[in-house]
Amino acid sequence: MKKNILILFSFFAVLSLKAQVAPVYFYGNQVTTDRNKATSYAIYGKLSAENIWTFKRYDLYDNLIQTGSYEDETLSTPHGNFNFYMDIQTFNDFHNTKFKLKGKTRFLSQQGNFVHGVEQGKWMVYYPDGNVLSTQNYVNGELSGESKTFDKFGNVEEGGNYINGKKDGEWISMEGTRKDLYDNGVLKSSILIKQNRKEKRTTNQ
Template identity: 45%
Template sequence: MLRYRLLILLLFAVSLESFSQATPIYFNGNRITTDKDNATSYGVYGKLSGENLWVLKRYDLDDNLMFSGAYKDEQLVKPHGKFIFYGSIFDYNYQNFTNFKNSATDRYITQQGEYVDGLEQGKWTDYFPDGRIMGYRSFVNGKLEGETAFFNYKGRRMMVGEFKEGLKVGTWYDLKRKVKEVFENDKLISTTKLKRAEILEIE
């Protein structure tokens, strides 16, 4: 069954990605394996014609696309370029006691962002199953930098704060706990309860 799936995917990948060659690959967890009988996921990857990039589309054993992205090396160690991750609406609803629906598909984009030479770079965004933004954060050379925010499904900010070189700095607002925390180089300096007026202003 897996061999048949990979044959279909190889043909699909060649037609879509302009690969100079397309190769099946197997994973056990996040490790590449040659033992396809014990694989927990699989993928199709190949070198883009005229570029030093290897594109990977990785699937679970039920043929659901898990993520797509590109790497600078054939060993798929150094991600480079845009990555898009996918999840199941059913699983999200089960885990979060929600009721999102899409009559066309059970899959949705959970997260997307960019790597440069193996390190996260720029803005990364998480999504709810209906496409609304769940949160965002930014990276500079693999370290969190600048504002980070997370939202509830109604679009209200639930947490907001700032990173500098990967460390929490300044004032962080946690609306779920209704507290304001002050950090200095990732060290918590103080915690105070938020007033109603402050909560409304942050939301």
């Protein structure tokens, strides 16, 4: 961890002689001043005249787990694009899958955008092989628009639309076998449908 911090300090210094760079330590997702209790750490710095602080977070084994930027030095207001990274085996354990990627143990698991502290636009979640697991759209921090979850073959497991954070209109669920109708978040009807599921793509498993 110490070696990585020194490298990152040098990186930020090269980018801007006026950069203000500092490490910060986390216990879970809470900032801690006790390095001995830290479960992860981050390096952040103000690299320009704008009030934007770039941010990179690592686990204690120096694996990158998050990148992004904030509007403030206290890292309380995210602003800009965020990327999240995950261990493949952790994903497999959680999802009961068997992904294996040659030469890789980690992958880009999620990405999306914040504007002044709230989610905006499309957020994507990925399988370890890079295929899409889910897509959601946000407007001012609320789910709004199309939302879909896919299986590892690209079939829609759940999908529909949100309006102001509430399901609205027709939704497909139960791995594409049920059709629900929502009105402003209230379930109005539900029917089972028949659907032949076909593998649409291959995966590195």
